[in-house]
Amino acid sequence: MRRALFMLTMVVSVAGAAQPMVSIPDGRFAPLFGLDVGQQAFPIAGFRIDVRPVTRARFAAFLSANPQWTKARVAKALADEKYLDGFDAKTNPEAPVTGISYFAARAFCADRGGRLPTTLEWEYVAAADETRRDAAREADFAQRILDWYGKPNRPDDLLQPGSPRNVYGVEALHGLVWEWTDDFNGLFVTGDNRQDGDKDPKAMCGAGATGSARREDYAAFMRYAMRSSLTPRSSLPRLGFRCVMNVERSTP
Amino acid sequence: MRFLLSLCLATSALAAPEEKNVLALPTQWNTEAGKRTTLEAWKGRHYALTFVYTSCAGSCPLTTKKLKRLDAALEKAGKPLDLVIVSLDPSHDTPEQVKQYRARYGVEDAKRWNVLVGDDAQVRTLTMLLEFKYTKNPESGVILHDNTVFLVGPDGSVQTSMSSLDQPMEAFIDAVPASPARGQKRPSR
Numbered sequence: 001m002r003r004a005l006f007m008l009t010m011v012v013s014v015a016g017a018a019q020p021m022v023s024i025p026d027g028r029f030a031p032l033f034g035l036d037v038g039q040q041a042f043p044i045a046g047f048r049i050d051v052r053p054v055t056r057a058r059f060a061a062f063l064s065a066n067p068q069w070t071k072a073r074v075a076k077a078l079a080d081e082k083y084l085d086g087f088d089a090k091t092n093p094e095a096p097v098t099g100i101s102y103f104a105a106r107a108f109c110a111d112r113g114g115r116l117p118t119t120l121e122w123e124y125v126a127a128a129d130e131t132r133r134d135a136a137r138e139a140d141f142a143q144r145i146l147d148w149y150g151k152p153n154r155p156d157d158l159l160q161p162g163s164p165r166n167v168y169g170v171e172a173l174h175g176l177v178w179e180w181t182d183d184f185n186g187l188f189v190t191g192d193n194r195q196d197g198d199k200d201p202k203a204m205c206g207a208g209a210t211g212s213a214r215r216e217d218y219a220a221f222m223r224y225a226m227r228s229s230l231t232p233r234s235s236l237p238r239l240g241f242r243c244v245m246n247v248e249r250s251t252p
Numbered sequence: 253m254r255f256l257l258s259l260c261l262a263t264s265a266l267a268a269p270e271e272k273n274v275l276a277l278p279t280q281w282n283t284e285a286g287k288r289t290t291l292e293a294w295k296g297r298h299y300a301l302t303f304v305y306t307s308c309a310g311s312c313p314l315t316t317k318k319l320k321r322l323d324a325a326l327e328k329a330g331k332p333l334d335l336v337i338v339s340l341d342p343s344h345d346t347p348e349q350v351k352q353y354r355a356r357y358g359v360e361d362a363k364r365w366n367v368l369v370g371d372d373a374q375v376r377t378l379t380m381l382l383e384f385k386y387t388k389n390p391e392s393g394v395i396l397h398d399n400t401v402f403l404v405g406p407d408g409s410v411q412t413s414m415s416s417l418d419q420p421m422e423a424f425i426d427a428v429p430a431s432p433a434r435g436q437k438r439p440s441r
Contacts (some may be wrong), residue, residue, distance in 0.1 A: 005315060008342075017364060034387065034389065034392070036391075036392060039389075039391060039392075042390045042391060042392065043391070075273070075276050077269050077272060077273040077276035077381065077409075078272050078276050078277070102380065103276075103380070107378075115373075120390070152380065183376070183387060185385045186385060186386065186387030187387065194311070196287045231383055232272065232381075232383065
C-alpha cells in the first residue's frame with residue numbers, strides 16, 4: 001500500500017499534475033526599450049505564468065509524446081548541434097531544462113495550450129521582488145540581480161533555488177537560468193541601425209543605453225543584450241524557459 | 253592551385269548549408285481570395301518571400317517598389333517568380349486593405365503577386381524560421397522590422413536573400429535557376 005502510494009505520488013509530481021501557475025494582474029509597465037517619445041508605459045493584459053522554469057522531467061515527458069523534438073530527430077532548421085547536449089531527465093529531474101532551442105520551447109508551451117511570454121510580459125513580472133511590483137530601479141534589488149549575473153556558472157547551480165518567490169508568487173526569474181521569450185529578437189540594437197532609417201534610433205550604439213527608459217536597470221540591459229545574441233536555433237546550457245497562458249476575458 | 257583549393261574550402265566553410273527553411277514548421281495563411289493555404293502550395297518551385305504591412309509608411313513603400321523592379325527584372329531575364337508577401341499586421345490587413353495596397357502600387361492585376369495574411373502566431377513562426385526581426389509598438393501599432401527579401405527554393409530552404417532597401421538585386425536574380433521546371437501547378441489564390 002505504502003509502495004503504491006509512493007508510486008502514485010511520483011507519477012503525480014512528475015507527469016500528472018499541472019505545472020503550478022499563478023495569475024499576473026493587468027498593469028502598465030515601462031520596458032527598457034520600445035517606448036516611443038511621449039509614451040510612459042505599455043498596458044499589460046493579465047495572464048497566468050509558470051511559478052518555476054520548465055523542468056527536465058516535464059520536458060522528457062514532452063519528448064516521449066513528441067519524438068520529432070528529440071535530439072536524434074529534430075530538424076536542423078529548428079535547433080543547432082548543441083540541442084539537448086547531455087540531457088538527462090533522470091538526474092535532478094526537477095532542475096530546469098536547458099539546451100533547448102526557441103522552437104522547442106515554443107512547441108512545449110503550445111502543447112500545453114500556452115505560449116512563451118512576450119519580452120514585455122517577462123520583464124513586467126521580473127521587475128517584482130518579494131514585496132514590490134516594480135523594484136527594478138531599486139538599488140538593492142538591482143544589485144542582487146547583478147550579483148547573480150556576476151557569479152561564475154557551475155553545473156550544480158541549476159539545483160539552486162534562484163531568486164525567491166516574488167510578490168506575484170513567481171520564483172527563480174533571476175539567478176537560475178536565462179529564459180526564452182516569444183519575441184526575444186525584437187530589439188534592433190545592431191550595427192545597421194544608423195543606416196536603416198526604419199529602426200529605433202534610441203537603440204543605436206550609445207543611445208542604446210542612454211536612450212532607454214530605465215537607465216538604472218542595468219540588469220535588464222544585460223538581458224536584452226543576451227537575447228539579442230541568440231538565434232531561434234540557439235541551444236545553451238544556461239538557457240531555459242517557462243510558459244504563460246492567456247486569461248479568458250468577458251467582453252463588456 | 254593549393255591556394256585556390258584553400259580559398260574554395262574557406263569559401264564553402266563560410267557559406268555553410270542554409271538551415272533556414274520555411275517548411276520546417278507548418279504555417280497557415282489566408283489568400284486574397286479568402287482561401288486557406290500553406291507554403292506547401294509553393295513546394296517544388298522557387299519564389300521570393302518578404303514581409304510588409306499595408307499601413308506602413310516607413311520602409312514598406314520602398315520594399316514594394318523594389319519588388320516591382322525585381323518582378324520586372326526577373327521577367328526580363330526569363331526567370332519569372334511568384335512573389336509571396338506576408339502581412340506583419342494581420343489584425344489590420346483585411347482583404348479590403350490589401351486591395352487598396354495593391355491599387356496604391358499599381359499591382360492590382362499582378363498575377364505573380366500573392367499577399368498572405370495569417371495571425372500573429374503564424375507571423376511569429378514564419379519570421380523566426382527566417383530570422384526576420386520585427387516588433388510592434390503595442391500602443392501606436394507601428395512595426396519596426398527587417399527589410400529582407402528571401403529567395404526560397406523548391407524544398408522550402410532559403411537560397412539567398414537581399415535587403416529590399418539599398419542592396420543591388422543582380423546577385424539575387426543570378427541565384428534564380430535559368431530554366432524553372434515547366435508544368436508546375438500555380439497555387440490558386
